[in-house]
Amino acid sequence: MNWRKIEEEFFLVMMRLASLLILAAFLAIMGTVIYYGLPALSWEMIFSAPKGGFYLGKEGGVANAIVGTFYLACGATIVSLIIGLPVTLVLNVFLKRGSKLAEFIRFSFDVLWGVPSIVYGAFGFTLMLYMGMRASLLWGIITVALVVLPAMCRAIDEVMRMIPGELQDASLSVGANKCETAFKVFARQALPGIVTATLISFGRAAGDAAAVLFTTGFTDAVPTSLAEPAATLPLAIFFQLGTPFPEVQQRAYASALILTALILLVSIAARLTGSRLSKYVIK
């Protein structure tokens, strides 16, 4: 056996091991959540709010946190899409190719992406107090939108950068202006990427605990308006896991299972709509 062959074999084994490791981690996490969570999971968990003594192991469920998380993640994702899509269109259509400003904006998104979400939480909290307001679903949405915006922008941007310059030339050369080119051509061509970016953002928004800690608060009631505080699943898991009662700890795993299922459902729905919408994309 010669050296090149050994090298080839070595890396092949390493790659297989790495793939196996990822798969194992995924299965281990899912396994743990299902193993501990499934016995505690019941219709009551999903459909009712915590009743008196829920945190002592008595009746009730986490409907407040399920609804809260859903509202919060949807709201934050929509807000950051409304801000993020125009930003990426400016980067890729309105600014010239090779623009220094575009590079700077991309760099700042990379930096913001790396900022821990507790920092956003503190920032949102300060802003909230400055405006003389209290923790509410609205402030949670604003803060979490800031958390997911950089990831959203970079994910859409990466897809838009792959769009060949000729496509822009083709649109401009029939006399379209940049705005028409952006919305009629770029947004359409990047649609699968926009769907993926929205998904990533939804997952991150639903799973964030630090940013909502000060800004959204926590309540046992199902939220009915933007001005009320709202419960979220990550915080519910945190509180339940922190109790000394094994029944309540088990409910934390059930909540984690619900959170995972929620994200999975939204992912599948988005993929299905995405693949229907991307019929016209040029490959």
Add this chain to the structure above:
Amino acid sequence: MDNSLEISETPHLRVRGLNVYYNGHHALKNISLDIPDKKITAIIGPSGCGKSTLLRTFNRLIDTIEGVKVKGEVMIDGVNIYDPKVEVTAIRRKMGLLSQRPCPLPMSIFDNVAYGPRIHGERGRQNLRNIVESNLRHVGLWEEVQDRLHKPASELSIGQQQRLCLARGLAVEPEIILGDESTSALDPVSSKKVEERFLELKNEYTIILVTHILRQAKRLADYVVFLYMGELIEHGPAAELFANPKESLTREYLTGIIS
């Protein structure tokens, strides 16, 4: 072949003292040129000589690149298109562009052709249908696609896509067609079809083609422009220039000594 090639006093496209700088690099040097109306003009030269750059100055697509400075004049119908008062979309509308690789828009075949007219305000369904049909017929694609007009354009073959792009350009009723090595990504049969379209279209349009294929220039061109390292070396009627080049650089390029 028609050798009596006269350039009118006021051609559609006239270039005067055109200089293009790209991040300090002098990409086009003091180019002055009249392009004959309703003929095929081929711009030839080795790669990197500025052929495509010159073509992109004609419809100001060069504006989309950072760090480019243009000096001099490009006159279309007597109007300098680099005049700040000029509306850039109006200029681009006068020129159809056919790029190197076919580049259909991410929409249906019908919407690709209707894209330009819609942007310029055409809303009537019947009018749009007529525009789409006549332009697809013009490029010889109608028979092939008439029963799948609402299918994605990406489902067409590469050659069909290129003809679709030509139809899309023609749909805004341009005066000039710009081709940037428009057949280089195509197979020989599709190339031939596109070339045939050019020969037909030159009765109605002024056509300017950038090509690195000398034989293609010989097949199609009525007028030839030879660029070398950003300089205009020689230009003249195709028959004359190919048979009897005046400059030694042109001769060397034509015989393959430089490329």
